[in-house]
Amino acid sequence: AAGVIQSPRHLIKEKRETATLKCYPIPRHDTVYWYQQGPGQDPQFLISFYEKMQSDKGSIPDRFSAQQFSDYHSELNMSSLELGDSALYFCATQSTGEYNEQFFGPGTRLTVL
Amino acid sequence: GDSVTQMEGPVTLSEEAFLTINCTYTATGYPSLFWYVQYPGEGLQLLLKATKADDKGSNKGFEATYRKETTSFHLEKGSVQVSDSAVYFCALSGYQGGSEKLVFGKGTKLTVNP
Numbered sequence: 368a369a370g371v372i373q374s375p376r377h378l379i380k381e382k383r384e385t386a387t388l389k390c391y392p393i394p395r396h397d398t399v400y401w402y403q404q405g406p407g408q409d410p411q412f413l414i415s416f417y418e419k420m421q422s423d424k425g426s427i428p429d430r431f432s433a434q435q436f437s438d439y440h441s442e443l444n445m446s447s448l449e450l451g452d453s454a455l456y457f458c459a460t461q462s463t464g465e466y467n468e469q470f471f472g473p474g475t476r477l478t479v480l
Numbered sequence: 481g482d483s484v485t486q487m488e489g490p491v492t493l494s495e496e497a498f499l500t501i502n503c504t505y506t507a508t509g510y511p512s513l514f515w516y517v518q519y520p521g522e523g524l525q526l527l528l529k530a531t532k533a534d535d536k537g538s539n540k541g542f543e544a545t546y547r548k549e550t551t552s553f554h555l556e557k558g559s560v561q562v563s564d565s566a567v568y569f570c571a572l573s574g575y576q577g578g579s580e581k582l583v584f585g586k587g588t589k590l591t592v593n594p
Contacts, residue, residue, distance in 0.1 A: 459582075
């Protein structure tokens, strides 16, 4: 069965650079969630989209932005990267027909040097 | 806001031992409850879930019962295996703020020795 795809899987950037993370949902999934997991931490909700509109916002820095496109894939754009942005970034997708169940991608590991 | 309090580890057991990881929650409304497992270097996998009070979620020998009266969702397994070594996260979701975002506990690292 098709799963959630995230790219790239690993990314190394310097401080103050920008990064773009991509998430491709399971077919027919219309909702995307982004989570950030710092080293040894629990995942923290960043932002979500439903039908290409932002539906909720969590602890996402102003330096970050995201959007969902017409094919339902989503991109998380991160600018002016800081050392503290080093983390595992997950996206999870959901279908309104599959109440409550989010399917997670494998994550993108971002390292900021 | 909603929150999840989870027994913190690490927890070290011998193979075939009984496992309990405690999880309690605070939420408005009627959240759904989940246990996720994360193996080293991998993403989050849904282990089991329960969507209403007294529901029991089960999978791969793991069980958890949604207890509304004690606001708990403890994870249990009768006989753990080495392959169960991972980090376990308790989580809840409820429609709040415009989405069904997940709120996670801090995670419990389980190591099972042969």
